[in-house]
Amino acid sequence: MTEKKRLYIQEVATRDGFQNEKQFVDTDAKISLIDELSECGYAKIEVTSFTSPKAIPALRDAEAVMHGIVRKEGIVYTVLVPNVRGAERALSCGVDEVNLVMSVSESHNRTNLRMSREQSFAQLRDVVNVVKSTPVAINVSLSTSMGCPMEGDIPAGHVLDWMQRFADLGAHGVTLCDTTGMAYPAQVGELCRLARERFPALELTLHFHNTRGMALANTLAALDAGVDRFDSSLGGLGGCPYAPGATGNVCTEELVHMLELNGYDTHVDLQRALSASTRLPALIGHDVPSQLLKAGRRLDLHPMPPADAVPEQRAFANEGS
């Protein structure tokens, strides 16, 4: 018996998911969901974002949520922080980690964050300087690391250069984000190998979107390159604002389902995560992209339909292959 390889699953639905939702999710409902997520076995939960309430009204209750949740030993509770003001708010709530975000492509950074990359970097450097003297960990999420919807391909060398700049500042971890689902497996494998080789001490996370159906295939490629840490979003929550109807973040339950079947130890209780996922549509007012929620786990078996059932009632009778 070989021991199963441990993987680290990081839930982003209550931040990266909720921030895109038009319907405000009640603070108590957020707290109750996060408390349920804390029982699911995640390594990390991205609780909320300490951005301006005007910029992201969906997460205007960041303090109340951070103070309201029951924090469980062993889970890293992280929050997105855009600037020093946000960092101070986050630190006052006793977060375990701050997550800083900027894009590696100039166009996307200007569009998403309304400033140049150098302006973003300067702002995030100030954040690092505030947080560095505390025990709070610092992660940097690099958007558009596998392609920019306006500029196209981003050379791996550029991505590594941005990693270097944040490693030099003292960041503990970096997340390579496939912000609009442009990553493909061969590219992911190469970028991950280069990143792990050059930054063996950085905690490396991969953040995939399923926009073009490749999120789980990209996960396999990252695993092959030795990556052991993945962001995912319950229910697949988290829109892709430029493509209405398109899927966003890779779905936690589909990711965990595949990884566990493939023999990895994710520590995530899939049944419990699925049960939490069923709560989402009521909270956000619409269906979620999760296929697994519709189809069930692969061994959630079905009874045989009665022999005399008419074709429409015989659930599997489609003469299909």
Place this chain on the structure above:
Amino acid sequence: MTEKKRLYIQEVATRDGFQNEKQFVDTDAKISLIDELSECGYAKIEVTSFTSPKAIPALRDAEAVMHGIVRKEGIVYTVLVPNVRGAERALSCGVDEVNLVMSVSESHNRTNLRMSREQSFAQLRDVVNVVKSTPVAINVSLSTSMGCPMEGDIPAGHVLDWMQRFADLGAHGVTLCDTTGMAYPAQVGELCRLARERFPALELTLHFHNTRGMALANTLAALDAGVDRFDSSLGGLGGCPYAPGATGNVCTEELVHMLELNGYDTHVDLQRALSASTRLPALIGHDVPSQLLKAGRRLDLHPMPPADAVPEQRAFANEGS
């Protein structure tokens, strides 16, 4: 420069897709679509099914479709055939290949085909005996090869035994079908390696469903095991009758998009396939599962939104990662 590995893509939308549709697709529309598919670069097109018009009314025009299409040199035009009567009809239309279907699990065979596996095998043996004396090729699609929704796991040895029985009869090819999307990558890799090792002379096709999001990940596993031939369905057409709303067959455009990005030569003109896929909703009266149709190819770039656009209009401005 190493030469790109050639892969063979087999389109099943007009058979495995249309047979599940409630709305009858006009015969002329079917012919026009198949003629367009013939220009896309597929290795094989599953045109229709010579089943009883009562069993599958959606494909009651099988003869008219086969006679109506313009057949292009180099493409194998195959049809599903359930019995000797169907085989005689198919042969009279000059098909290139007949595709026979049965399940490797008893429950699914009884539910889908209303007979035991041995009854199915006897019936298909009669078909083989009719077709064998002609130049028409014989493929056998083995449903539930990677799991049965009623029985659960199917041992790989049982699947190989069924392959053996059809190889002994003289079948040219076998398709291993993940009928209800229960396959996972580690399982696919192992089954494909065993199948290729034991039956090096059989043309092996993998037929994945994306029911639980793993179709493209499973494709990577099959590729690693040396498989070079895949079924797929334009637009992701082809329901999963037991899970309403769940995705069915792996989507041709998403499969080809990933394979080409990963450096394979599929011979499929992706732009043309996408254009054909846009015709589907009008034909069947509803949206198709294809994510790529919504999101576009990864390098279909977008202009930067105007600098003064309000957040709701700034397509990428979600402060997301």
